[in-house]
Amino acid sequence: MAGMSHQPYDPYYLAVAPPMQDYGAGFAGGEKGLINTLFVSGLPDDVKAREIHNLFRRRPGFDSCQLKYTGRGNQVVAFATFFNHQSAIAALHALNGVKFDPQSGSSLHIELARSNSRRKRKPGSGPYVVIDNRSNEASDAREPSSNDDGDSESEDPSKDDNHESGNEDDSETAKSGETTGADGTAAAENPSEKPVDGNVNPCSTLFIANLGPNCTEEELTQALSQYAGFKMVKIRGRSGMPVAFADFEEIEQASKAMEELQGSQLASSDRGGMNIEYARSKMRKH
């Protein structure tokens, strides 16, 4: 692999503006019960609210965003609010996993927020807002004591904050109701439960297709390792269109990664977003 010729990733590769323009004015609430706010982590600690705004501003249906200093170390997170759930999902898939800072190699981790931003955009307050929860920072880079997990990204970054609301995941549970729980016989027998995953049988190994020709295992590792239970990824079929197999500890963890990374682009992607399915067989242990 001589010459890593990757063009700088353009987060605005989706230069299209969909026909949906009839949002109406002053309607940031969206449909009731649906989340229209994204939670963004994986940001460099020197990120600016303007950068967040520039990241999202061209996304269809975007309303406003806010940058939040969590007060834990220099950790920064952001919330992006859209006019409806569908626009939020589209932006999530488009931007999740993209390299935000090529220098540090950090990539964005985007998920649905646990609750919508209740903070309404007041006229005159501008398109973005900064919330600073840092209290004792000044010269202190990390917490004083007793907590050693300051540097690592937790599997669930959204637990770091409560997003100024006590609203729990009412819509989240409805979304992932595929695997059910108690009896386990549900999905296979019920004709109304159609698996949309492309493969009928869940597997803790994922099959990833539609990768760019220059995709590397390192790049995939970077995108996948932010998900709990990730073990390893292998690229096969180097000629033409490469595919990859990503192994996880548990099926549920693989499912989570698949859901969130589905359709998202890597820096090396040139044919659109990744197509992820359950692999037909589990990666061989070794």
Added chain:
DNA sequence: AGCACA
């Protein structure tokens, strides 16, 4: 649509 490694 494309699913390997043992």
